[in-house]
Amino acid sequence: MRISFSMLFGLAVVAGLSVPTAAFADGDAAKGAKIFKKCAACHTATEAKNKIGPHLDNVIDRPVASIEDFKYSKAMIAHAEETPTWTVEALTEFLHKPTKVVKGTKMSFAGLKKDKDIEDILAYLKDPSAAE
Template sequence: MRICLSTLLGAVMAAGLLAPTAAYADGDAVKGAKIFRKCAACHSVDEAKNKVGPHLVDIVDRPVASVEGYKYSPAMVEHATEVPAWDVEALDAYLRNPKGVVKKTKMAFAGLKKDDDVADVIAYLKDPSAAE
């Protein structure tokens, strides 16, 4: 039986065996916008236009691998069958370790290591206008 790390993490959290991280609480969208600059070469958050990576407009709770016109890796398409949407928990896991969550993802970014950075980027992705 094949178990995805993000599926296992979701089950552990649902069972109440693991407390949510700071990313599920309050992040700072202004700080998140600054951290997102690392991502901006490949992703857009304010315009539904794909770059090297898919746009991230309305990413929170959007179905995984669903942006029209973007050619996802087979690994990301497979991930979409295991994790149907980019909810906060899925974003948290992926932003921390993209290749750990989706082994053969095209994304070259190593991930964010600080809890606050993850929380701040997620806050920014939820509402980019909050950083203005």
């Protein structure tokens, strides 16, 4: 039986364990930049400029719902009370199924199904210049 990262992540969350960020060391920022095109209509990752959604420049380890000039949904503000920081683990869970993690979010994106796609996006978000 093959165990996927999401299965391990889910087991770790249920057990109350944290998942080390080293689990994402295999992410490819260049591939992440291509996958991020799905997000680019609403977000930017290379500058602190909001679009329909808040910018994702330096999003990793940034407080949730913290961009001052962006109007977040009530659901996202409530989520910030439960999950105060966009850690790699929090972003991983959110990117898998945004509407399940933040019920009532304005974000209509269905999520990414492949763990590798999320690893690649996270590598890109960690360092967008690595994709150039």
